[in-house]
Amino acid sequence: MNDLWSIRRRLFASWFLMLILVSVVVYWSANVVVERSLREGQDRNLQAVAQVILDSAVKIDTVIEFELPYQAFEVLAYSAPERIYYAVSVDTQHLSGYRDLPRPEASVNAFGALYRGEPTRFYVGSKPIFPGSTERLRVVVGQTETSYQTESTTIAVWIAVAVLVAFTLLALWAEFSLRHALKPVIEIENDLGSRAAGDFTPIIRQVPSEVARLVQTLNRTFDKHRGLLEENRAFIAQATHQIKTPIAAILTRAELLEKEVEERSRDSVKDLIVRARYASKLATQVLLRATITYREIVGVREQFDLTTLVSSVLRTMDPSAEIKEVGLTLLSPEDTPVVLDGDRIAIREAITCLIDNAIEYTPALSDIEIEVYETDNEACVSVMDRGPGFTIDIAQLSGFDTSKKDPSHVGLGLAIIERVAKSHGGRLTISSREGGGSQCVLSFAVS
Amino acid sequence: MRLLLVEDTQDLAVVLLKHLRQSGHTVDHAPTLKLAGGLWSSEKDAYDLIILDIELPDGLGTSLLKEVRASDVAVGVLVLTARSQIEDKVYLLDVGADDYLTKPFSLDELDARLRAVKRRHISKPVVTQSVGPLSYDPTNRTVWIGSDQLQLRSQELKLFESLIDSNGWSASKEYLFDRLYGLDQDASANAIEVHVSRLRGKLVDHGLEIEAVRGYGYRLRYRLDE
Missing domain, CATH: 3.30.450 (Beta-Lactamase)
Incomplete structure (x- = not known):
C-alpha cells in the first residue's frame, strides 16, 4: 500500500x-x-x-x-x-x-x-x-x-501572518489530536503486525466505539478462518484414520508373513514392511503438522514443568527404544522443575519427534542422553545420540526433507520440531558430538 | 496372560490373534463395544490386560475404558488408535489408559508395550526370592524394592534372572548371550557389556554390584555380604 x-x-x-x-x-x-x-x-x-x-x-x-x-x-x-x-x-x-x-x-x-x-x-x-x-x-x-x-x-500582511500562525498552531493541535485519536488503531495495527503467520486469536482490548466495529469485523473474520482450519484438521484426521487402519492390517500381516515365508521371498516382505511404515509415518506427520498449525492459530497456552513432561515422554518411548536395545537416560534430576509457558501438547509432540528421530538413527545398544536445563531466557531440551549426524540446513526446514534417499525416512519431523520451537520464540540447533553422533537442542523462550 | 482384544477391523484382528496366541497368550476377541462390554462384565477378574481399539462400529472404546477404571479390578489397558491427534493421546491417558499404540504399529512394539503395561499392574506377591534388598517374583517375572517395582527392561530382566539363577550368582558371557539372544538371534559382540552396564546402573543404588570376572563373565554381588 x-x-x-x-x-x-x-x-x-x-x-x-x-x-x-x-x-x-x-x-x-x-x-x-x-x-x-x-x-x-x-x-x-x-x-x-x-x-x-x-x-x-x-x-x-x-x-x-x-x-x-x-x-x-x-x-x-x-x-x-x-x-x-x-x-x-x-x-x-x-x-x-x-x-x-x-x-x-x-x-x-x-x-x-x-x-x-x-x-x-x-x-x-x-x-x-x-x-x-x-x-x-x-x-x-x-x-x-x-x-x-x-x-x-x-496591515493586510500582518492579519494574514496572524491567521497563518493561528492555523499552524491549530494544525499542530490537530496533529496531536489525530495521533491521540488514532492510537487505538495504531495499537491494533501493532498487535496484528506482531502476530505469527496464521495467528487468528481474537483481538481482546478496550477500543473506542468508532473502532469497536472494525475490531468486531476482524474478530469475526478470524473466527471464520479458525473454523475453516478446524474443518480442515478434522478432515485430515478422518482421512488419516481411514488410511492408517488398512495400513495397520498390511503391516502386521507382513510382519507375520516375514517369519513364515521362504528365505528368497523375505526381502520382498521386508521391503513391503518398510514402505508400509513409511506410509504410516507420513500420514501421522501430515496430521501432526495440521494439528500443530491449528493449535498455533488457536493459541493454546499453559504453564507446566518441562522436566516432568520430558520424563513422561521418555516413559512412553521406552518400549520403542527397548526394541532396538537403545538406552534412554534423563541426565537432569526430576525434582528440579524448569517451568515453561506454552502449548504443552505441541511441545510434547516436538520432543517425541526429536527422541523418535534419535532412536531411529542411533545404532542399536547405544545410549541416548536427554537433558533439560534453563538459561537466562530459555528452557532447553538437549537430545544427544550416536547416530550418523545431520547434514540438513535447519533454516531451510519448511516441509518435507527430500535429501534422504531412504524410503523409510520421512522428513517432516524436523520441520514440525522447528515450527513448534519458533512458535515459542525458540529454535532447534543441531551440532555434531565428539566421538560421533549429534546433539539436538530444542529451546523455548522463557518470558 | 489372558487378554481381551477389542478390535473391529477383521484383517487386523486376525493377524493380532494369531500373533498373540503364537506368543503364548490366551486371547478373547470382541469386534464390537457391546460384545466387549459383555465379556468384561462376565469375565472381569480373568483378564490380565485389555487391548482396546477406540473407533468401534457401535461407539467409542473410551466408554469401556471408563467402565474398566470405575471397577475395582486392576487390569492393564493398552489402547490401539488410528486417531493420532495429539489431544486424543493425552485424553486417553487422562481417562485411564496405561499406554497407547498408534496404528499402524510393529508387532515388536506391541509386545514391548504389552510387557510394560503388564509390569505396571502386577501387585507384589507373597512368595518371592530375596536378592539382597530386592525381591524377585519368578511367577510374574518382576523385581521389587520394598513395595515398589524396579523397572527393568526385557533384556535387563533376563540378565538379572540369568545371574541369580546361576551358581554363586555368576555366569559366563556365552551363557548370558544365549539367555538374552538365543541361538537364532543376531547381536553385536558388546551387547552383553551394554546390558550389564545398564543393569549395573539400576542396581547400584540398592547395594548390588555386577563384577566382571576376568576370562569368564560376570558375578552379581551384594556389598553388605562382605
Whole structure:
C-alpha cells in the first residue's frame, strides 16, 4: 500500500491546502477592507479642508477673496507624509492653486486618479458665490496616497501572518489530536503486525466505539478462518484414520508373513514392511503438522514443568527404544522443575519427534542422553545420540526433507520440531558430538 | 496372560490373534463395544490386560475404558488408535489408559508395550526370592524394592534372572548371550557389556554390584555380604 495515501498524510495535505486558501482570502479581504477604511478617512480629511476653503470664500464687489487654511493642510500632513494639491475656481475661471488637477469622470465628490505619476485622491466641493447666484465657487483638494496603500498592505500582511500562525498552531493541535485519536488503531495495527503467520486469536482490548466495529469485523473474520482450519484438521484426521487402519492390517500381516515365508521371498516382505511404515509415518506427520498449525492459530497456552513432561515422554518411548536395545537416560534430576509457558501438547509432540528421530538413527545398544536445563531466557531440551549426524540446513526446514534417499525416512519431523520451537520464540540447533553422533537442542523462550 | 482384544477391523484382528496366541497368550476377541462390554462384565477378574481399539462400529472404546477404571479390578489397558491427534493421546491417558499404540504399529512394539503395561499392574506377591534388598517374583517375572517395582527392561530382566539363577550368582558371557539372544538371534559382540552396564546402573543404588570376572563373565554381588 502506498504510504502517500495514509490518513495522516491526506489530512495534512487537505489542512495545508485549506491554510493556503484561507491565508489568500484573508489577505485579500483585509487589504480591501483596510484600504477602504483608510480611503474613507482620507476623503473625510480632504472634504474638511475643501469645506474650510469654501467657508472662507467671500465676494467683495467683483473680487472673490478666500483664505488658504494652512492649519487644515497641516492636519493632512500629520495624517500621512503625502503631497497636497488644491485648486480654486469659479466656473471656468481659475483663481488659485494647480491648474491641471484632474476632473472627476462623473458627478462624484471623491475620486482617485494618477496625477504627476502618483496615485492621488481628490475631493471636489462647491457652493454658489452668494445665495441665489448661479455662479459656483469650486474647490478641489488632492493628496497622494502612496503611504495609505503601503499601510493597507502592511496591515493586510500582518492579519494574514496572524491567521497563518493561528492555523499552524491549530494544525499542530490537530496533529496531536489525530495521533491521540488514532492510537487505538495504531495499537491494533501493532498487535496484528506482531502476530505469527496464521495467528487468528481474537483481538481482546478496550477500543473506542468508532473502532469497536472494525475490531468486531476482524474478530469475526478470524473466527471464520479458525473454523475453516478446524474443518480442515478434522478432515485430515478422518482421512488419516481411514488410511492408517488398512495400513495397520498390511503391516502386521507382513510382519507375520516375514517369519513364515521362504528365505528368497523375505526381502520382498521386508521391503513391503518398510514402505508400509513409511506410509504410516507420513500420514501421522501430515496430521501432526495440521494439528500443530491449528493449535498455533488457536493459541493454546499453559504453564507446566518441562522436566516432568520430558520424563513422561521418555516413559512412553521406552518400549520403542527397548526394541532396538537403545538406552534412554534423563541426565537432569526430576525434582528440579524448569517451568515453561506454552502449548504443552505441541511441545510434547516436538520432543517425541526429536527422541523418535534419535532412536531411529542411533545404532542399536547405544545410549541416548536427554537433558533439560534453563538459561537466562530459555528452557532447553538437549537430545544427544550416536547416530550418523545431520547434514540438513535447519533454516531451510519448511516441509518435507527430500535429501534422504531412504524410503523409510520421512522428513517432516524436523520441520514440525522447528515450527513448534519458533512458535515459542525458540529454535532447534543441531551440532555434531565428539566421538560421533549429534546433539539436538530444542529451546523455548522463557518470558 | 489372558487378554481381551477389542478390535473391529477383521484383517487386523486376525493377524493380532494369531500373533498373540503364537506368543503364548490366551486371547478373547470382541469386534464390537457391546460384545466387549459383555465379556468384561462376565469375565472381569480373568483378564490380565485389555487391548482396546477406540473407533468401534457401535461407539467409542473410551466408554469401556471408563467402565474398566470405575471397577475395582486392576487390569492393564493398552489402547490401539488410528486417531493420532495429539489431544486424543493425552485424553486417553487422562481417562485411564496405561499406554497407547498408534496404528499402524510393529508387532515388536506391541509386545514391548504389552510387557510394560503388564509390569505396571502386577501387585507384589507373597512368595518371592530375596536378592539382597530386592525381591524377585519368578511367577510374574518382576523385581521389587520394598513395595515398589524396579523397572527393568526385557533384556535387563533376563540378565538379572540369568545371574541369580546361576551358581554363586555368576555366569559366563556365552551363557548370558544365549539367555538374552538365543541361538537364532543376531547381536553385536558388546551387547552383553551394554546390558550389564545398564543393569549395573539400576542396581547400584540398592547395594548390588555386577563384577566382571576376568576370562569368564560376570558375578552379581551384594556389598553388605562382605
